[in-house]
Amino acid sequence: MCVLRSVLLSACVAAVACSPPLDDADAGSQPALDDPPTDVVFVVVDTLRADASSWSHTPHLDALASEGVTFSNAFSHAPLTLPAHAALFSSRLATSSRVTNNGQTIGTTLPLLAEHMGRQGYRTLAATSLATMWPIRAGRGLDRGFDDYDRCEREVAPATDVNARLLRRLRAVPDGRALFFFAHYSDPHQPYNAHGTRNVPARIELDGEPLATIDVADMQWWEHTVTVSAGEHELTVDADKSVYVRRVRATAGRDRLEIQFEDGARNEARRSHRVRFTAEGTVDLSVWLHDAPEPEEIRRRYQLEVEAADRAIGELLTTLRNTGRYAESLIVFTSDHGEGLGEHGSVGHARHLYDEVLAVPLIIKLPAGHPRAAELQSAAGRLARHIDVVPTVLELLELPPLDDADGASLLDPSGRVLTAEVHPPEAPTSLFAIRDLEHKLIYDSESERFELYDVVTDPGELDDVFQASSPRFDTWRRRLLLRAETEREAAVPLDPETARRLEALGY
Numbered sequence: 001m002c003v004l005r006s007v008l009l010s011a012c013v014a015a016v017a018c019s020p021p022l023d024d025a026d027a028g029s030q031p032a033l034d035d036p037p038t039d040v041v042f043v044v045v046d047t048l049r050a051d052a053s054s055w056s057h058t059p060h061l062d063a064l065a066s067e068g069v070t071f072s073n074a075f076s077h078a079p080l081t082l083p084a085h086a087a088l089f090s091s092r093l094a095t096s097s098r099v100t101n102n103g104q105t106i107g108t109t110l111p112l113l114a115e116h117m118g119r120q121g122y123r124t125l126a127a128t129s130l131a132t133m134w135p136i137r138a139g140r141g142l143d144r145g146f147d148d149y150d151r152c153e154r155e156v157a158p159a160t161d162v163n164a165r166l167l168r169r170l171r172a173v174p175d176g177r178a179l180f181f182f183a184h185y186s187d188p189h190q191p192y193n194a195h196g197t198r199n200v201p202a203r204i205e206l207d208g209e210p211l212a213t214i215d216v217a218d219m220q221w222w223e224h225t226v227t228v229s230a231g232e233h234e235l236t237v238d239a240d241k242s243v244y245v246r247r248v249r250a251t252a253g254r255d256r257l258e259i260q261f262e263d264g265a266r267n268e269a270r271r272s273h274r275v276r277f278t279a280e281g282t283v284d285l286s287v288w289l290h291d292a293p294e295p296e297e298i299r300r301r302y303q304l305e306v307e308a309a310d311r312a313i314g315e316l317l318t319t320l321r322n323t324g325r326y327a328e329s330l331i332v333f334t335s336d337h338g339e340g341l342g343e344h345g346s347v348g349h350a351r352h353l354y355d356e357v358l359a360v361p362l363i364i365k366l367p368a369g370h371p372r373a374a375e376l377q378s379a380a381g382r383l384a385r386h387i388d389v390v391p392t393v394l395e396l397l398e399l400p401p402l403d404d405a406d407g408a409s410l411l412d413p414s415g416r417v418l419t420a421e422v423h424p425p426e427a428p429t430s431l432f433a434i435r436d437l438e439h440k441l442i443y444d445s446e447s448e449r450f451e452l453y454d455v456v457t458d459p460g461e462l463d464d465v466f467q468a469s470s471p472r473f474d475t476w477r478r479r480l481l482l483r484a485e486t487e488r489e490a491a492v493p494l495d496p497e498t499a500r501r502l503e504a505l506g507y
Helices: 059-067 081-090 113-119 159-172 295-322 373-378 386-397 471-487 496-504
Strands: 006-009 040-045 123-127 148-150 179-185 201-206 209-215 220-252 260-263 270-291 330-334 362-365 418-422 431-435 439-444 449-454
Touching: 040 295, 059 295, 059 330, 059 362, 081 113, 081 386, 113 123, 113 179, 123 159, 148 159, 159 179, 159 295, 179 295, 201 270, 209 220, 330 386, 362 386, 418 471, 431 471, 439 471, 449 471
Parallel strands: 006 040, 006 179, 006 330, 040 179, 040 330, 123 148, 123 179
Antiparallel strands: 201 209, 201 220, 220 270, 260 270, 330 362, 418 431, 431 439, 439 449
């Protein structure tokens, strides 16, 4: 078959590069192969709904779709970042990966694609954009197997910051070296930025003295250094509209000072927030905050975020073209999960298992002239699960499969069903689902209640037909009951710093 050249995944949203740039000497430390394998590019946009391109202006994704195969029935296994990416990169369900929540470590025996590609001679690079992608310990997260895993310094970063770190790494990889590249963009994830379409001023004062007035319609990390007398001090944030204070940090030298909320609380939308701390001398203040858009404004802002991610992807694809990698690359584009925008009374993604949070976009662009292009196109209407993506890519690359994968190549026409789940502490209760192209069954383990939807006639999942269902769904029902019995809603213990990061992100 023809030589395959590039794999790219989703990009990182960070304000500061946290890894040293790749230099030519490092990149060339391993000899180039005489017949280098195809570069693989995975692009993942966090929290991107499957239908977002139908009501957003996304010319670069549209162009990619026109050159690739679009899978119209693609789904995630979890509406959470880390479990979804773990399933994508390991081709394992939570039953075997044991990754069910954000903030977990990933077992060192779980096969991961980056490590697998490294063994095949690939240079492996990643840029990520969300704190949920940070490993708790080096080598115990999705970073395992990457030669260069660039995690963002702040909890979330815009696509422009991701590309600032990402593209210089890509340009530094010498010709002839096979590349596996993962790019992770998080713009559609909360907070929803206004991108200059709104102005929401917030006033910051210390002990009654004005320090700054900043626009928080786009999220801000306000930082300021003050000198204070010994004693207790009060920092206030006031605005004419409700704002969220995601994080307040006060440090004196290397010591982090204790912060006490007097009015308001982290992740509480209100017009006034007041915090106290005790200090003397020089104090560095840092506040992460943004406004709380009205429900009717959220969908518009989400659209603006999707379009910002599309522009960044366009810049990335242009760089691939300019470096001569695009035509012969294998490119995968997807998201980790979707986002509720008011459907089922919910905004966000961690509280239920309806299709607005499980349906994802999936595009696979093959290298020019790939001999199995028609075969892949014929699979476009099949149920496509995240665990099926890596087996498909490895088959197209003619590389060995991951060990004990739960997924199967999309080139295989065999029938398959999707299973999905979400758990506390992010979700209020453990939920489990099973789905094919016609029906979805959901089980709430706390209420012991089932819901059944005909997703062909009722794609919005509004008419629960479980009570009228036929016995043919008994197998699905028993399967979900068994999974719930083995999982038992055990909350994942988190270290305090990880818990603070997740809380700041709204979990």
